[in-house]
Amino acid sequence: MGETRFAIPQDLTDDEFGLVIAGGGISGLSAALLYQQRAGRDRKILILDNHDDFGGHAKRNEFTVDGQLLLCHGGGQTISSPASYSPVSAKVLKDIGIDTDPFDEYFDQDYFSSRNLGTDLYFGSEQYGKDVLCPNIFGGYSGEDNLDNLVFDVATYPISDETKAALIRLMTSETDYLGGKSHAEKLDIHKVVCAQPSLMHSFGMDFPVSMGGYDYTSESGQPTVLHGTWCPAVPDQGLSNIEQHKQGRRDLFAMSFDDFEDKIVPQLSGALSGGGFDPGRDIAGITVNRWPHGYAYEYTELYDDPSFGPDKGPHLVARKQIGRISIANSDANAYAYVDGAIDAADRAVNEQLTA
Numbered sequence: 452m453g454e455t456r457f458a459i460p461q462d463l464t465d466d467e468f469g470l471v472i473a474g475g476g477i478s479g480l481s482a483a484l485l486y487q488q489r490a491g492r493d494r495k496i497l498i499l500d501n502h503d504d505f506g507g508h509a510k511r512n513e514f515t516v517d518g519q520l521l522l523c524h525g526g527g528q529t530i531s532s533p534a535s536y537s538p539v540s541a542k543v544l545k546d547i548g549i550d551t552d553p554f555d556e557y558f559d560q561d562y563f564s565s566r567n568l569g570t571d572l573y574f575g576s577e578q579y580g581k582d583v584l585c586p587n588i589f590g591g592y593s594g595e596d597n598l599d600n601l602v603f604d605v606a607t608y609p610i611s612d613e614t615k616a617a618l619i620r621l622m623t624s625e626t627d628y629l630g631g632k633s634h635a636e637k638l639d640i641h642k643v644v645c646a647q648p649s650l651m652h653s654f655g656m657d658f659p660v661s662m663g664g665y666d667y668t669s670e671s672g673q674p675t676v677l678h679g680t681w682c683p684a685v686p687d688q689g690l691s692n693i694e695q696h697k698q699g700r701r702d703l704f705a706m707s708f709d710d711f712e713d714k715i716v717p718q719l720s721g722a723l724s725g726g727g728f729d730p731g732r733d734i735a736g737i738t739v740n741r742w743p744h745g746y747a748y749e750y751t752e753l754y755d756d757p758s759f760g761p762d763k764g765p766h767l768v769a770r771k772q773i774g775r776i777s778i779a780n781s782d783a784n785a786y787a788y789v790d791g792a793i794d795a796a797d798r799a800v801n802e803q804l805t806a
């Protein structure tokens with residue numbers, strides 16, 4: 452790509468634009484909507500973005516294979532828990548025509564169970580000496596009745612007898628590893644870093660959603676999208692959570708598409724070739740979405756300064772209004788989700804309108 456240089460503007464554009472927004476993600480676009488609603492529909496807004504499309508982290512991938520359109524999220528996946536959205540965020544959804552009520556109609560909740568599809572654990576040859584696909588004890592084990600099944604399943608794992616015993620102890624033990632914390636505090640701990648030396652912590656089919664003329668894959672002979680997730684971390688080196696995130700981000704930036712492809716193909720083959728998967732025949736295309744800051748960082752009491760929280764912490768200093776500049780974006784709310792991005796836009800617009 453060639454470099455384009457733009458002349459420095461000679462005049463201020465204040466007369467023309469009521470608001471200039473840097474970044475056309477959900478937060479920037481919501482700020483534009485809220486500003487027009489509050490300051491007047493005739494106010495002109497300039498939205499600048501350094502990418503070739505708007506939407507920021509909320510993006511989707513499209514593939515056409517054998518004439519069939521296939522969709523998969525390429526960033527923000529779902530409008531999670533819309534009932535818990537703030538009134539402003541809920542109203543923004545409504546104003547732009549998003550109706551969350553038909554969820555049950557669009558999302559086929561029996562899709563996987565009706566096809567006897569479950570999850571397995573893949574132990575790759577790179578770490579375990581051979582490729583093995585084993586039953587996933589983390590999804591299905593419940594209580595003493597299934598102890599025999601648990602022992603049977605764990606016996607198939609290519610790990611030492613000592614580790615197998617430790618795993619069974621962990622799954623069956625009555626020990627409360629979070630003892631001393633209240634129920635609410637325990638629920639607050641919702642992040643687990645899964646350390647995996649190779650790529651993709653998990654891959655599988657996307658949510659079975661059909662809507663607006665789009666039909667999710669329904670037959671086993673049809674093409675479908677597999678979605679893989681990798682959160683680069685640097686385990687076992689004594690680094691804190693945040694330090695691992697930072698190093699993971701650097702590693703992500705340093706990887707080329709070829710680096711990803713070189714790992715994804717053997718990993719998929721290792722896991723699936725036992726079922727007849729042939730990468731040369733069965734992979735129509737690979738798209739890599741590299742999100743160097745993925746979810747906005749949310750403080751967790753496991754790793755962070757206990758005095759940090761949604762309403763206290765360094766993000767409040769970073770988002771402080773500077774005269775005619777206000778900072779929106781989900782990061783500014785230390786909250787990773789779409790409603791965080793909209794709520795941040797609400798605050799930023801109000802700051803400017805009352806400045």
Ligand SMILES: Cc1cc2nc3c(=O)[nH]c(=O)nc-3n(C[C@H](O)[C@H](O)[C@H](O)COP(=O)(O)OP(=O)(O)OC[C@H]3O[C@@H](n4cnc5c(N)ncnc54)[C@H](O)[C@@H]3O)c2cc1C
Pocket residue numbers: 473474475476477478479499500501502505506507508509525526527528529530531742745746747779780781782786787788789790791792
């Ligand atoms: C894989 C993934 C899954 C997710 N799943 C969910 C989910 O299920 N539910 C949910 O609620 N949220 C989810 N999220 C989070 C959600 O997508 C984000 O909270 C939201 O999109 C953030 O919006 P934003 O506008 O604050 O920031 P961004 O989307 O990051 O927007 C920032 C914009 O600024 C632009 N920009 C950056 N630098 C410049 C510059 N120098 N000049 C001009 N423009 C610039 C960028 O191109 C971008 O368009 C997910 C995120 C990811 C990555």
